[in-house]
Amino acid sequence: MLVAALWVTGMLAFQLPGPSWLRWAVIAAWLGFALTTVVAVARARAGRWPGVVYVLALVATGVWWLLLSPRQDRVWADDVAQRLKVVEVDGSHVVLDNVRNFNWRADKDYDARWERREYDLDQLRSADLILSYWMGPMIAHTLISFGFEDGRQLVFSLEIRKERGESFSALGGFFRKFEVTLVASEETDIVRVRSNVRGEDLYLYRLDMTHEQLKGLFLSYLGEARRLDAEPAFYNTLTSNCTTIVYDLAKQIAPGLPLDYRLLASGYFAEYAYKLGVLTPGVEFATLKARGHITERARAAGNDPEFSRLIRRGVPGVEQGSTQ
Template sequence: MKFIIKLLVLVMISYFVYVYIILKPSNDKAWELEFQTPSTVEFIDEDRVKINHIHDWEYTDEFQTSVRYFDETYNMKNLRRVWFVLEPFSKWQAVAHTYFVFDFQYQEPIAFSIEARREVNEAYSGGAGLVGGYELYYSWGTERDFTGKRAYRDNATLYMYPLKLSGSRMINLFKTLAEETNTLADHPRFYNTLFDNCTNELAKIVRKANPAALPWYSLYVLPGYADYFLYDHGYIDTRLSKNELRQMYNITDIVRQNYKEGFSDAIRDVISVAVLP
């Protein structure tokens, strides 16, 4: 038994030495096309930011049909709503991808997502994500790109929840995400399947923006039920029961049916009928 314990300790020490000391993250690799052009942010004044390299790709059922990026300036005083999007993985519902969507007055919605940055011909693997196989990738994109890609091209199921946040908390969140985007661009870090994934990275940024916003949540490493966590803490409208929650906020069919014409307004028309606070 003592031998096994010593062996486990040695393995853990070796793991941390290898991943956090020997390996060095880098922005200079042969990246897959999707990860070649990271977003950066310029702070114009205390209210306005310019986001560079906003992803705005278009897709067919299987492939992207155009690769496009653009720059856009946003006045944070015009921020009207924040949405939390959950994409459960079909094989194991406890695992999911999550991201934010921000609604601005007078402008199209913009999304923020955290990904595992893959090199050319590199597939995603949870095991590789435990041993420094990927860098982190923070990106800003249109709702048409980030949400359309998942529901329309990838045939994924999506749930999109309006969050109950004050105006100041929305602004603090958006501003902190913008700041962290630049920090990562200058100082690359590794993605980690358990400790630095899409959801717990978002949670860290949320806590940095508003330290009292979220308590520690054991399922940050398994985020498939993050919507229920937000519901329990009052960030999602509790006039619905948990059993009704996903049925009401499932946007999958809306996106697929309206992808070519544009689905952002269709989503908000359906959800705003009964559930927006």
């Protein structure tokens, strides 16, 4: 009953429309009623009607939750304003619209650029796992960066689709507060804004994958892009976030991947990848982590056009002097 009462409280806090004073008044009234009912039930003194009202409130909130629908037509924040569109996949030739290539000077000072890009999947050479820490060691944002023979990188990142003026809330992610979007971006945008503008701490690990596995994972991301372009979906802090999508897509090319608590405690996801043997072989994890710490290199690189190469200096598995 207490868990159910807290769930209703969360729905009221994140979904009840109207002014904040009304929202908090309703929450206070609900918590007072719920606590009184729980105590009465515990003492076997509850009458019939408080219990009936309690159950009806839970049912009504459940129906409310189910009726919430994700949308594509809100006033979105600039950095998630466009949806990634897969224009063409013809053999190894891929055309994408709305690849993000912002020039960031500050978190609210940037040149917004959404561009069309073409890629040859036969030229795929690498994939890197990037973890960006923004709230302690347990939680990190997960990105996958694909490298091509010509030195280009393309990063995929599953993110909440914030409305203009809205900010992320991990709790809100349990209550259908946010839609989700898949961003494809240049490293000079999505990596640099996290390290150089937002002050996050980043680690990069080379993934040990065959060309067919690289291609399969890339195409899986394109499948996800098509799905989200056709039909919006809600972000869920537990089941549909930036780390679980990597796991779900990886299962398509390697069925039978085990579940692990590090899929939720995403800050430890690199250790999970190491345990599976998909990071650079023959190197201890402590060394991979120490040499994959790219924060200072990213800040030193700044706007250098060689940003991707510079941040990979010393990273195990990367041929030095290149991004491959």
